[in-house]
Amino acid sequence: MARAVFGADDVTGGSLRFRGGEARFHSPRDAIRAGIGFCSEDRKIEGIIPDMSVRENLTLALMPHLARAGIVDTARQNEIVDRFIARLGIKTAGPDQKIRELSGGNQQKVLLARWLCMNPKLLILDEPTRGIDVGAKGEIQALLSELARDGLGVLMISSELEELAEGASRVVVMRDGESVAHLPRESLNQDALMHAMAHGSDAPGGAP
Amino acid sequence: MTRPEGTPTPATGAPAVTPARRAARRSPFGTLLGPLVALALLLVFNAVFTPNFLTVQTLNVNLTQVATIVIVAVGMTLVIATGGIDLSVGALMAISGAIAPMLFLHPPLGSPALGVTLAFILPVLAAGAFGLFNGTLVTRFGIQPFIATLILFIAGRGIAQVFTNGQLQTFNNAAFQYVGLGRPLGIPFQVILMVLVVALFAWIMARTVFGRQVLAVGGNEAAARLAGIPTSRVKLAVYGISGLLAGLAGLIVISINSSSDANQVGLNMELDAIAAVAVGGTALTGGRATVVGTLVGALIIQLIRYSLLARGVPDSAALVVKAVIILVAVYIQRARR
Amino acid sequence: MSAVNSPRVTSDERRARFAAVVQRYGVLIALALLVLFGALRYEGFLSPYNVFTVLGYNSMFGLVALGMAFVIMTGGIDLSVGSVAAFASVVGALLSPYGLWPALLGAVAAAALLGLVNGLVIAYLKILPFITTLAMLLAARGLALMLAKDQSVSVDYDHGFTTLGQGNVGGVPFTAILLGVAFAVGMVVLRYTRFGRHVLAIGGNEEASRLMGLPVERTLVTTYVLSGALAGLAGVILASQFGAGQPTEGLGWELTAIAAVVVGGTLLTGGSGSVGSTLVGVLLLGIIFNILNFENGRGTISLSAYWQSVIRGAFLLVVVVLQNQLGRARSATRRD
Numbered sequence: 001m002a003r004a005v006f007g008a009d010d011v012t013g014g015s016l017r018f019r020g021g022e023a024r025f026h027s028p029r030d031a032i033r034a035g036i037g038f039c040s041e042d043r044k045i046e047g048i049i050p051d052m053s054v055r056e057n058l059t060l061a062l063m064p065h066l067a068r069a070g071i072v073d074t075a076r077q078n079e080i081v082d083r084f085i086a087r088l089g090i091k092t093a094g095p096d097q098k099i100r101e102l103s104g105g106n107q108q109k110v111l112l113a114r115w116l117c118m119n120p121k122l123l124i125l126d127e128p129t130r131g132i133d134v135g136a137k138g139e140i141q142a143l144l145s146e147l148a149r150d151g152l153g154v155l156m157i158s159s160e161l162e163e164l165a166e167g168a169s170r171v172v173v174m175r176d177g178e179s180v181a182h183l184p185r186e187s188l189n190q191d192a193l194m195h196a197m198a199h200g201s202d203a204p205g206g207a208p
Numbered sequence: 209m210t211r212p213e214g215t216p217t218p219a220t221g222a223p224a225v226t227p228a229r230r231a232a233r234r235s236p237f238g239t240l241l242g243p244l245v246a247l248a249l250l251l252v253f254n255a256v257f258t259p260n261f262l263t264v265q266t267l268n269v270n271l272t273q274v275a276t277i278v279i280v281a282v283g284m285t286l287v288i289a290t291g292g293i294d295l296s297v298g299a300l301m302a303i304s305g306a307i308a309p310m311l312f313l314h315p316p317l318g319s320p321a322l323g324v325t326l327a328f329i330l331p332v333l334a335a336g337a338f339g340l341f342n343g344t345l346v347t348r349f350g351i352q353p354f355i356a357t358l359i360l361f362i363a364g365r366g367i368a369q370v371f372t373n374g375q376l377q378t379f380n381n382a383a384f385q386y387v388g389l390g391r392p393l394g395i396p397f398q399v400i401l402m403v404l405v406v407a408l409f410a411w412i413m414a415r416t417v418f419g420r421q422v423l424a425v426g427g428n429e430a431a432a433r434l435a436g437i438p439t440s441r442v443k444l445a446v447y448g449i450s451g452l453l454a455g456l457a458g459l460i461v462i463s464i465n466s467s468s469d470a471n472q473v474g475l476n477m478e479l480d481a482i483a484a485v486a487v488g489g490t491a492l493t494g495g496r497a498t499v500v501g502t503l504v505g506a507l508i509i510q511l512i513r514y515s516l517l518a519r520g521v522p523d524s525a526a527l528v529v530k531a532v533i534i535l536v537a538v539y540i541q542r543a544r545r
Numbered sequence: 546m547s548a549v550n551s552p553r554v555t556s557d558e559r560r561a562r563f564a565a566v567v568q569r570y571g572v573l574i575a576l577a578l579l580v581l582f583g584a585l586r587y588e589g590f591l592s593p594y595n596v597f598t599v600l601g602y603n604s605m606f607g608l609v610a611l612g613m614a615f616v617i618m619t620g621g622i623d624l625s626v627g628s629v630a631a632f633a634s635v636v637g638a639l640l641s642p643y644g645l646w647p648a649l650l651g652a653v654a655a656a657a658l659l660g661l662v663n664g665l666v667i668a669y670l671k672i673l674p675f676i677t678t679l680a681m682l683l684a685a686r687g688l689a690l691m692l693a694k695d696q697s698v699s700v701d702y703d704h705g706f707t708t709l710g711q712g713n714v715g716g717v718p719f720t721a722i723l724l725g726v727a728f729a730v731g732m733v734v735l736r737y738t739r740f741g742r743h744v745l746a747i748g749g750n751e752e753a754s755r756l757m758g759l760p761v762e763r764t765l766v767t768t769y770v771l772s773g774a775l776a777g778l779a780g781v782i783l784a785s786q787f788g789a790g791q792p793t794e795g796l797g798w799e800l801t802a803i804a805a806v807v808v809g810g811t812l813l814t815g816g817s818g819s820v821g822s823t824l825v826g827v828l829l830l831g832i833i834f835n836i837l838n839f840e841n842g843r844g845t846i847s848l849s850a851y852w853q854s855v856i857r858g859a860f861l862l863v864v865v866v867l868q869n870q871l872g873r874a875r876s877a878t879r880r881d
Contacts, residue, residue: 006434027433028433028434028435028436029436029438032435032436033436038434040431040434045428045430045431046428046430046431046434047431047434048428048431049423049424049427049428049431049432049495050427050428050495051423051427051495051496052420052423052424052427052495056420056423056424060420060424060431060432060435060437061435061436063417063420063421063437064417064436066417067416067417070416070417070418071415071416071417072415072416072417072420074415114435293675295679345862345865345866349865349866349869349870350869351865351866351869352813354622354675355803355813355861355865356865358624358799358800358803358861359800359858359861359862359865360858361800362796362797362800362854362857362858363854363855363857363858363859363862364858365854366851366852366853366854366855366857366858367855369849369851369854370849370851370852370855373849373851374849374850374851476683478679479679479680479683482676482679492673492676522691522695523690524686524687524688524689524690524691524695525687525691526687527683527684527686527687527690528683528684528687528688528691530683531680531681531683531684531687532680532684534676534679534680534683535666535670535672535676535677535680538672538673538676539670539672
């Protein structure tokens, strides 16, 4: 579902509305150009480029904007990389360190920074806190809340109810690719989520 | 990742890296140290044991012989950096070498100048087009690179033979052969070309968006695609570049020989190029590339061959030695990971 | 992502079933059509002479393709078969004064030894098969040239060495019989022996096979030894048929063999495959060349010998592209 929105997989049906218009992305490039970022659930397989440095991983998507006539503006690149390492509190020996030598949480932060430095309108996150240590998890959740407050659209896919109940402003429950329930902020708690997942309908008394 | 031997591997996730080790990682000698030491040892060995080794003439012989390998191997470095391989380079050299003499021996519109000009351009472009054909098979049809390029590895030489009907084309054309025989300031022209190609592509890999895209595609193609990198176009480009460089090398070889033999031009070049890349420290699994390392790798292989020839070892035995070198180099690459 | 509406599923399934049928019987149908075409168009196409000439000549490619089939089923590749065959042809020619059997066994053993080196390097040093066998392509060529002193080696005609390539039983050449026997044995080995099952299991998933306790390394080494030995046998036939050990022969054999294996429906990624359809693939390519020869003879076309490798390349190209497209059609239903 998230992959199809981002243009990574073929769409089998339905329509997509983004910022007031019909949208259809044929490739991740299209989606990125429209201002969308996507963090895959599989950090190792679809996220990091293990042998490249933190610097290159962080600016991977931004690269076309960092270049003039195809030549990378390293000064600007370094400036942006340093800024995001500081802002997200990425623990690394330096921008030259290979990303695979970082902890899972710090790798995830680099991947978040990869999209944040693009100034996206919408960030799609597939299980962003899976498999990372508790400290980094809290930091990432806090960061996402802060970003959402500042006006960034965050679409997060998660199977952790607590995370959803606390952080989300709206939850759509999906089963086998179909949306089965819709929970707005006011009726959002772990019990309502459990109920929606079990019965596949809107929470009792919830808005239609 | 490659680092000097004896440096312990840091535990994953441990950011505690000493400044000294960081410096080692950042310096290009981190990757190049092994190959450079090997090159130095070979030079010392030959300086001591091979008569007349330290002469300008020996230097020129070795450099002119290595130039074509380096030019082809630079293209191979880019292909391998994307996780691919190009087995067709030798055959593409033969195609380029077969087309060029047709152009300057029978110049279009009866103009020798036009013939020579076209002889520099068209064969290289033809080889580049065949390279794009390889790239299309890999990207559009999803065929494994070594199978895709295996097709032209065999059929390409056949195409060159069909062009020339298997005949040896001999010629004597000073303007065209400058590319292989010219000596501006006493330096062989193809050596200048070699240095230019190495410098250009070392710069491209280090400083341009394209260079990073090549490494990203080889390092993790799925992630590169999700980060908006046009992976198919990047791969297409590297096979095209490999073809162009092979075409250029084909012109040099026939110029040196004053003849073009479709059966011989570029024979076994794919192995020389792969060996140069592997010996130079570029992993065959993709995601890393060192163009300068490839230059050093090619020099090592050339010096080994020269040492063998200087001792009267026949060509056929040199083939066996080369095979062993390839395996050893690839094995060392694997072991370092 | 399983939200696929029902009408598309059936059309996909139909396409997949069609693809499967094409893949299984397509080669056989193509072969039958070509034979029919040849029989109607050329006089003497089905004459025993022509049939046995085609079989006799293609027995070399058949044997090489048989070994290649096993290697590819493990997920590997053997690019060295052509020069290993050339090497064996030289060894066979050098040993021919001692009689057919010593020459045959000596040459096959020498070639198997090269296959053993391939296998050991691939299984234990973990170097990619195509790199390892590419290096062996070079090394075996070098060894062949060294042994032959850079020229072709005439065989001894007095001690029976040439009977293998030139003799026959009731008109059926020995080489054709050898080919039939080799493929029959190959089929039995793949289908009914533990080794055959291990080959397919390793090609399907090497890591899982290792976890299941299968002898992965030993099986890999065995397949490369087998491929080397069969290439060696082909080399002996070469020397015996043409009366000389030829260190520079065998160019492009690996292409023919790979094409034959792939056209038979064996996936280049390993894990599945068929010995029988590999033989059909060899014959298909052999008959294409036979028909081109007939056309050359009639003067409708005039193709020099140099077209051979171009045609082989084009054939492999068509085969891999087709297999890729068919494979996509088949997996389209499974992916969701």
